[in-house]
Amino acid sequence: MARKALGLTDLRPGQLAAMTALAEGRDTLVVMPTGSGKSAIYQVPALLLRGPTLVVSPLIALQRDQVEALRSHDEDAVSLDAGTRAGKRTAAFESLREGETEFFFCAPEQLARPDVIQELAAAAPSLMVVDEAHCVSAWGHDFRPDYLRLGSVAQALGRPVIAALTATAAPPVRAEIAERLSMREHVEIVQGFDRPNISLEVRRMLDDPAPEIVTAVTAEPMPGIVYTASRKQTVRLSGLLSEAGVSAAAYHAGLRRAERDEVHGRFMAGELDVVVATNAFGMGIDKPDVRFVFHAEIPGSPDSYYQEIGRAGRDGQAAKALLFYRPEDLALQRYFTGGVPDPETLARVAEAVAESGSGSDRRGLRERTGLSPRRLTALLDLLERAGAVRLGARRVAPVPGAPGPREAADLARGLAERRRDVERTRLEMMRRYAETDDCRRRFLLGYFGEELAAACGNCDTCRAGTADRPQESGPFPMHAQVEHQAWGPGQVIQRGEDRVTVLFEEAGYRELHLDAVLEQHLLRETPP
Template sequence: MATHLQIRKMLRDVFGMEQLRPGQQQVIDSVLAGRDTLAIMPTGSGKSLCYQIPAALLKGSTVVVSPLISLMKDQVEKLDDIGLPADQLNSKIPAGEQAEALQGLRERQERIVFCTPERLATPDFMSLLHKADIGLVVVDESHCISRWGHDFRPAYLDIGAALDALGRPPVLALTATATDDVVDDIRQQLGAPGMRVVNTGIYRPNLHLAVRQVTNAGERAAEALRLVRENQGSGIIYTATVKAAQDLLAALEEAGESVALYHGKLHATERRQNQEMFMSGARRVMVATNAFGMGIDKPDIRFVTHLQVPASLEAYYQEAGRAGRDGAAAACTLLYFHEDKRVQQFFLSRNYPDAALLRAAYDAAARGERPRDKRSQVALKLLKEGGWLRQDRKLQYRLDGAAPRPLDLERLAEHYREKQERDREALTRMVSYAQSGFCRWKLLLDYFADEGAGLERCGCCDNCLSPPTVQV
């Protein structure tokens, strides 16, 4: 295992830095000791260094699983600049470059290889990884693996099976937030019950939190425009729906503001162009749904406004936390109109597989098919956990034992009704935050059971600066 002296020398000579930030040394030490590790560190705290240094010191290649194609290119270029060989494997990379990267793995070269969870789960790639020398697997944005998290992505469900198929190389999971439920689920989904957790806390004193109550949609839009004009620098305005994003974009453009639009229904080319305009400063404000922002490496975002209430405090913290990555002050404001809660309630009602969907997923697996919609992928994972399906070395689903009875499927569906209740509770907690007169940061710290900051009042949120008066 590398000594702290070797790590400091690499930090200085390769990365051009004099010292590590809080938590980084503990994570690096844990990874170099071969321990499965979960690092919970706020946005902008240097999570990437926690795998880059071990990757340079460990034998074998490091596979970094990330949903962020837009971020892979930046990471690879930065690593190439400092002399650490790195490749990316995703749909945007020319075939020649991908072939070269794959050849490097076949020849057991020591490299950092970035891939999406979808690529990791392909049979051909898994076959290749079996022949490679994998020293570490990194799961970025690991809260996406948890069914209790706000940003669950079914593509992550195959990562645990991939680790098993690869002979259980050490795994480093990275995220900015995780409640106790999410931590437990990450451990379970990755098959790493002894995973060490290094949690540096969520508190970021440069983020000035506020909630502004509005009484109708017109007032809400006017308030959003006022915040755009009130705040200097670049910013993001999050909406809960595509229609709200389109309507607000039109209103801001009519008011003469420099804005771009981002949501999942835009063509990929238009999304990419709009993101580039925002990142370069050609557009000052991005109006977006939650499809935008994960991994956005723009340190000088000065404000994040939520036009509508998010589904949970995890979602709110992740999205608001895209402001102020450079450490300078940034404004994070939620516009709260009580009827907006109904939008999130509508989304929640559509999320959960029932017994009929479980049966359809099982029948599809019996025919050798694999449905790709989100709810069906969840159903396949549930059937595997129940013992009716298994995954082979190429991560293909196979029947395992007798077929499930109707009662079995009802019991599996009940598991997700429990998640529905948890999601309703999370939305209730989000609404309580919006309506509360207590310190905003204290409310967040309590929600995430983060006692490390020892904070009672942040002194810079709206409720600390202007405590609400009690009407007698």
């Protein structure tokens, strides 16, 4: 089937297991690096399941690329976005109703429209694919509130089989994806995170790293990406690189769509050597010959860092990931994670839902609260988790017997504060990565729940000879289930000579000194 329909000559590790699970009607969560064939995972079983396939993707450009690729194999596919003209929109729904379209692509924002839900429900899709599924998770590095309604959308469409696909997801992200999408006894396929061809390096900086960044870029083979935390820095660094004779351009969310598309297109076509960007650049970038990814400041988590450096060396050839680390830059990332909604705004939203009686649509709530769609969706999610509202694909309704608006607001704010605190534990893990003298690859893979038995030999600490340590033995080995007196249950993800790192279900990532743990009996191992 794969060879005949899509021209595949062989399958990569994990593909067959995922295809088989979906073809058997089982919800499936797939974590595989970009370029490992995640699209084929849903395209093959889609042709075996009766009914069309809905593919939810946040990137219009990527949707169009996949539509063109499917059409090149004579498969009927259409995409729908906010810019689709009325005539094409009507034709897309007609082909869906007539059973002529097998693959229907759209962004999650489109699924907030009642007419889209109505048309899709009538077509009774057999498979719902959630691409970039980490966007559904508040634990994830690219959380997008528009993804929050996808679980209720699946119910409104008759609950098709769900395929959730992502390139990078640590254990808590995977757990939240499954929960948010209401996946049923799902199959989880995680294909190795290791990218051994990428050399890892950290440079500790005391002053402005810009001059060293320019020097480092000019010494590397092109093309490459430089990530920075602010829009202002993208302009500054791209200007300095241009002055040094490098063909460089800035990319950030503040540019007009046409400007962003131009930079993206020139980079993909090989007309730019370097893009200096915020994290707005990269999702869906599948350029195989990127030779380096540099970070001008420390990112907010190992999740985002690993996703971004994973854009280098997709052709399997040698590539480089270099982080310029200044401890004071941690303060900027703490600022980014510091915001929690004020209780007055939360109470206003809860009160608007309560006053609606049998429920209200999101447009009506936006009009009554004066909030943007994105902001409203995020607050409704918190209120739902506090037990005050019920989110449907089309309407938001109060929960009978739920706490009043003020109490619901306090509960929701508490959840937001916990989310912030967990985010900060992830930033602490990023600091540990930057400052460790152990093998950096072993540290990153451990964070994602994967064990690297020996030092990798392809990072700066390995080259310096500080990472060659034996495997640790004794209590609390890797992946051990444990319980802390205050923080509750968790899992060991790092085990060093004198410390242990645990991912707690409620408290996030915590690093504990082993002597204190043993002396004070802070942890106990529990049955898996």
